[in-house]
Amino acid sequence: MLTVAADPRSPHVPASASDRRPHAVVIGSGFGGLAAAVRLGARGYRVTVLEQLDAPGGRAYVHQQDGYTFDAGPTVITAPFLFEELWTLCGRRLADDVDLRPITPFYRIRFDDGTVFDHCGDAEAMRREVARIAPDDVEGYEAFVRASEAIYKVGFEQLGDVPFDRWTDMARVLPDLLKLEGWRTVHGLAARHVRNEKLRVILTFQSLLVGGNPYSTTAVYCLIAYLERRWGVHFAMGGTGSLVRGLVGLIEGQGGALRCNEGVREILVENGAACGVRLASGERLAADVVVSNADAAATYRDLLPAQHRRRWTDRRLRRARYSMSLFVWYFGTRCQYPDVAHHSIVLGPRYRPLLDDIFRRKHLADDFSLYLHRPTATDPSLAPAGCDAFYVLAPVPHLGAKVDWRVRAEPYRQLIQQRLEETLLPGLGAQLATSRLMTPQDFQDRLGSVHGAAFSFEPVLTQSAWFRPHNRSEEVDRLYLVGAGTHPGAGVPGVLSSAKVLDRIVPHADALRRPDAATDDDRHDRHESPHAHAAHRLA
Incomplete structure (x- = not known):
């Protein structure tokens, strides 16, 4: 890891006195x-x-x-x-x-009742997964994918690198956004196409990866679903x-x-x-x-x-409205958990009510949904031999919730540990080798984020x-x-x-x-x- 500043006397870094470039x-x-x-x-x-x-x-x-x-x-x-x-x-x-190595599945999603869904980029495999949990929604799912592709082509390919300096820039694209139903929310667009609640969660949780509540984030962010299918999910060795x-x-x-x-x-x-x-x-x-x-x-x-x-x-x-924050626990284990995917989503008993707690009520609940990252599933060099490296994050309210993380951090970590032991990582407590935490307070104090919002x-x-x-x-x-x-x-x-x-x-x-x-x-x-x-x- 690079830990020192570049030396301005290096032959690759011309001194400003001799470098006349702006x-x-x-x-x-x-x-x-x-x-x-x-x-x-x-x-x-x-x-x-x-x-x-x-x-x-x-x-x-x-x-x-x-x-x-x-x-x-x-x-x-x-x-x-x-x-x-x-x-x-x-x-x-x-x-x-x-x-860069492609990852499959992109995410393994585990619902609170134990149902597991492997989210990947293969169209036929996805149809089979959808048919397994929501057989009446296969056609609706494919309609959602087509809608996601249309949004991607406008929202990402045409507008992703275009400045919006003037209100007329917004007015010019407004007809396209209306046609693509950008006025809906992410969840609203998914709900328009599929009825199964689990499938709706599968099609909408990605907005949380950019700091958005799927019940209030503009449906333009449904482009993420097609972006992942088109280009895949990768990991850098x-x-x-x-x-x-x-x-x-x-x-x-x-x-x-x-x-x-x-x-x-x-x-x-x-x-x-x-x-x-x-x-x-x-x-x-x-x-x-x-x-x-x-x-x-x-x-x-x-x-x-x-x-x-x-x-x-x-x-x-x-x-202004700020995104939620994150509670992140980094930990290493003395053993390996080979059945755990590279990316796992561990959903709790509540979905919309939990999101209401996080985004609207600014309340730190005792239940949570988790994203678990196991990079050693792809690159074992990130941990000692025979061991695993992990991080797990929970979306939490930003500092507007007035949570004293100096007091709440360790009890909250223990709740997450208990949840992981009950679901994907049995015996975790006995296998812990190293541990560190990052809280919304760190997002503010270390990274300079207003209110500790993780995504501005x-x-x-x-x-x-x-x-x-x-x-x-x-x-x-x-x-x-x-x-x-x-x-x-x-x-x-x-x-x-x-x-x-x-x-x-x-x-x-x-x-x-x-x-x-x-x-x-x-x-x-x-x-x-x-x-x-x-x-x-x-x-």
Whole structure:
């Protein structure tokens, strides 16, 4: 795991004094920030990535403990072509650095009554599984898949990397969204096609993977079902951290730099344009463009001074709806559980009432539904020989629930352990070799997420596309946003696509080298400000 900042004296990282390329500063090294850095480097920028933690990755940080390797966050890799594009921009192949393996089943779903459903990408196998638990819903299921495909082709292929800068951008796609029934919820669209309650859960739980309640999230997110079928679910050998390390290598190969243990205190603004950042240490870095991969709400609330904000005021941020949070338990066992799939969903006795507790009532219930990740099912090297590495997460309310996690964390972990012992991991307590926890408080304190929300703004219709914080900041020129809190939203494909949007809205570095060659109209069309070079006055 990469644990130190890139050395600016390295021959692969030119010093700013000798590198005359326009400078881009990227705040945060999550997948969105790293992808943005690669794309900016390919467009002629000298890039500096600033990370407040001691190693890159953000939510994709890697924990090493007692011989076990734990990916802190993302474990489901879909749309691998989005990673491949980044390697191609650098004249390389993804396979040069990362070994992605397809996973089947995608998820093994266990209902509270013991019913098991293997969710996979094979159409015929899925028909058989559906017929086994809901024989009257096979045709309805296939109709849902067709609806998911239609939404995918518009919502992901056509709009996933398109900026929504103006309300007219939203108005232009509104007819398509209405035609595709985007006004429905995820659960509402599934319920329109199938009647069996278990099948409805199977078709809707994926919205929780991007922070959305299937009973309130726009049906546009039903595209996830077809995205997974079209591209599969993959795992990076060595863990998700191998993708992080590969992206850092691409950035350094472009002459960019990663600086860890460097928190940003403020985005600097001059004449209406972002011109650099001030670090927690007091150091000021000049920049021609600034890209924030920090939590979108925190970017505006904490990093951009209030006098520069007209839309994302403190009042508006307080009134916004935020996603749920997560309770994550990472643990290693002294034995192996070979019958446990790579990805398991362990559902509790309640579904909608539990989601109401999490999203609406902000109540921490004693029951839960769990996602269990067993990466050693695919890559045994992530644990000592004969052992297994796991993490299990439970969706929980964000910090608006006023839960004191210093008190509640261990009792809640014990409840989860008991549930796992009763279902998939008998004798777990006696086999535990190592353990660590992450709570909503950690999402706030360690990752800088407002309210400890694990996925930033909740993906309801009124907080999607144009209604979300824009990729090109509405507040100041030369400031751009990537990551879960901006368009198109959370999830690895979403944050990678948010970085792809930059190709459409950030001027090419060559345009900044020749400011006098552009007319005022040209600057407006490319979103270039007459103040583009204010940053250099900070240097």
